Amino acid sequence: MVESTVAATHAVVSFDVALNGIVWGWMITLNMWAKSIGTGVIMVGAYMLYKYSKDKIPNVRWLMPIISFVALNVFLLFTLLDLHQPLRMVNIFFHPHFTSAITVGAWMASLFTGLVTLLAAIGLLDYMPNLLRSNKTAKKVRANSGLYEKLLPYIVFLALPVTMYTAIIMAQSSARGLWEAPIEMAQMMLAAIMAGSATLLIVAESWGKEPRARIAMILAVTVAISFTLYMGEYFFSFKNSEVEATLAFIHLGGSYSFEFWFAMIVGYIIPFALVTTSVKEDNYTLLRFAGILALIGLYFAKDVWLKIPQLLPLS
Amino acid sequence: MKLGFLVDLNLCMGCKGCEIACKVENEVPLASWRLKVKYVDIGVFPDTSRSFTPMRCNHCEDAPCEKICPVSALHYLPNGIVNIDSSRCIGCAGCIMACPYDAIYMNPETNTADKCTYCAHRVEGGMMPACVVACPVEANIFGDIDNKDSHISRYIMEHQGGVQVRKPEKHTNPKHYYVGGGNQTLNPLAHQRIEGYSLFTNITHLDTVGDPNHSMLDRFLTPIFGHDHLDNTGFAGMESNKKDSNKGEH
Numbered sequence: 001m002v003e004s005t006v007a008a009t010h011a012v013v014s015f016d017v018a019l020n021g022i023v024w025g026w027m028i029t030l031n032m033w034a035k036s037i038g039t040g041v042i043m044v045g046a047y048m049l050y051k052y053s054k055d056k057i058p059n060v061r062w063l064m065p066i067i068s069f070v071a072l073n074v075f076l077l078f079t080l081l082d083l084h085q086p087l088r089m090v091n092i093f094f095h096p097h098f099t100s101a102i103t104v105g106a107w108m109a110s111l112f113t114g115l116v117t118l119l120a121a122i123g124l125l126d127y128m129p130n131l132l133r134s135n136k137t138a139k140k141v142r143a144n145s146g147l148y149e150k151l152l153p154y155i156v157f158l159a160l161p162v163t164m165y166t167a168i169i170m171a172q173s174s175a176r177g178l179w180e181a182p183i184e185m186a187q188m189m190l191a192a193i194m195a196g197s198a199t200l201l202i203v204a205e206s207w208g209k210e211p212r213a214r215i216a217m218i219l220a221v222t223v224a225i226s227f228t229l230y231m232g233e234y235f236f237s238f239k240n241s242e243v244e245a246t247l248a249f250i251h252l253g254g255s256y257s258f259e260f261w262f263a264m265i266v267g268y269i270i271p272f273a274l275v276t277t278s279v280k281e282d283n284y285t286l287l288r289f290a291g292i293l294a295l296i297g298l299y300f301a302k303d304v305w306l307k308i309p310q311l312l313p314l315s
Numbered sequence: 316m317k318l319g320f321l322v323d324l325n326l327c328m329g330c331k332g333c334e335i336a337c338k339v340e341n342e343v344p345l346a347s348w349r350l351k352v353k354y355v356d357i358g359v360f361p362d363t364s365r366s367f368t369p370m371r372c373n374h375c376e377d378a379p380c381e382k383i384c385p386v387s388a389l390h391y392l393p394n395g396i397v398n399i400d401s402s403r404c405i406g407c408a409g410c411i412m413a414c415p416y417d418a419i420y421m422n423p424e425t426n427t428a429d430k431c432t433y434c435a436h437r438v439e440g441g442m443m444p445a446c447v448v449a450c451p452v453e454a455n456i457f458g459d460i461d462n463k464d465s466h467i468s469r470y471i472m473e474h475q476g477g478v479q480v481r482k483p484e485k486h487t488n489p490k491h492y493y494v495g496g497g498n499q500t501l502n503p504l505a506h507q508r509i510e511g512y513s514l515f516t517n518i519t520h521l522d523t524v525g526d527p528n529h530s531m532l533d534r535f536l537t538p539i540f541g542h543d544h545l546d547n548t549g550f551a552g553m554e555s556n557k558k559d560s561n562k563g564e565h
């Protein structure tokens with residue numbers, strides 16, 4: 001499409017300034033990846049807590065908020081590191097501009113991280129009764145441990161917009177036609193569920209067979225849907241010339257084709273195959289491997305999708 | 316009042332006077348541009364022509380850069396100018412991602428976003444933008460498009476049917492118009508941009524925006540590992556571009 005336009009016009013740039021290259025790079029990839037884990041484990045973990053008794057999934061109550069806490073802090077750290085004026089981050093709170101998904105997201109993510117910190121503290125102190133035994137604050141937290149179950153539904157509810165606001169930022173980045181709102185929102189949600197189920201699968205050794213099979217199937221179904229959407233974009237998206245030119249970077253011969261297919265095979269195709277073939281006999285080694293691969297693949301899929309629209313000349 | 320710009324590409328001769336005037340007026344650092352004049356060669360030898368297209372911020376009425384800015388560093392002035400308050404900017408680069416026209420750069424000296432302001436400081440004092448004054452052929456026309464008697468309004472009326480904006484499909488409602496432009500000149504996907512040394516210069520992209528050693532991480536790591544000496548060529552990644560320019564990856 002673009003090629004034929006260029007051929008028809010025979011137009012070529014002979015003098016131009018250097019254009020912006022990749023502006024949002026690996027730090028933003030890491031940011032999105034870590035946030036997917038941070039919100040995903042809460043959504044999937046809460047579902048498992050609702051579905052199964054504690055003896056079947058003994059470590060979820062404390063491990064879920066701790067993993068989320070660590071992932072959210074990685075996400076916040078790299079958000080900050082990527083700013084060109086990191087110390088001015090406070091302006092988001094003192095001079096907020098609420099039409100911006102960056103602002104709304106920062107507020108929600110901060111609240112979410114605060115609540116998850118509380119869950120992590122309660123979960124950990126309940127799990128380790130001897131930890132900080134004589135500490136006053138720890139005693140207070142232990143005395144109010146029922147708060148965990150009361151807060152969890154609200155935290156899950158908050159996890160949804162915290163997951164999706166990045167997709168809205170991408171949609172607001174209207175220069176990048178590839179990141180269209182409904183599909184990016186769906187992919188962001190799928191990424192979170194995929195990351196959450198993959199992470200919990202990695203720590204599911206002590207679980208019963210049934211909950212392990214369930215979380216493995218959540219992973220398999222999620223990667224299947226997400227992969228289908230990627231393939232839809234890859235093969236059947238006949239959008240405007242800008243999106244087509246962007247997708248050319250992942251089509252065969254494109255500079256990001258290898259990374260894209262690496263992500264698809266490692267993060268989507270192999271985990272799906274591993275889960276569906278080993279879930280019945282509960283081969284945990286393979287299931288755990290599927291979880292690890294899904295997390296690796298997700299990182300690279302996010303990386304490609306973030307970078308390719310930034311390779312197009314916009315002016 | 317709504318200020319707008321119009322460039323008559325039939326008049327522009329590509330002297331880059333406006334580009335230089337802008338750099339001087341606004342102290343735009345090396346490797347950064349508020350206004351550029353792009354040359355596009357069209358046709359097959361011997362039937363060829365060269366077009367010159369000055370490009371700057373369009374001061375869009377529905378500016379995505381303003382919407383995405385989390386701290387209102389980008390904001391509208393009552394006269395329609397999309398202005399920037401760099402003292403508030405946190406350097407998130409959201410605006411660079413949002414602007415469909417690549418009109419925003421990260422100033423490597425201040426590490427904040429910056430762009431054409433239609434010389435708001437001059438306009439406030441009753442003067443014309445520096446680029447308008449510098450243009451030897453009066454190809455740049457600036458004025459109030461709300462006033463039907465202004466020069467720019469009359470020019471638009473006189474060239475009805477031939478007035479264009481860049482990327483109208485982005486629904487940004489630009490207040491920067493062109494007369495005499497074609498798809499080849501205004502649509503960046505309708506011409507090839509081959510990276511590497513060309514007729515006049517190295518056609519390339521920036522490896523980094525702003526100061527590459529801007530991040531908190533660098534603030535911690537620099538005392539231990541140090542970093543490359545910063546100078547006018549190094550800070551914008553131009554040196555490394557020289558090495559990479561023929562890779563043709565981007």
Ligand code: SF4
Nearest residue numbers: 372373374375380414
């Ligand atoms: S051209 Fe770009 S920088 Fe200027 S107002 Fe429009 S979106 Fe903002």
Ligand code: SF4
Nearest residue numbers: 384404405407408410
């Ligand atoms: S880089 Fe600065 S001006 Fe641009 S969106 Fe971020 S805070 Fe606003």
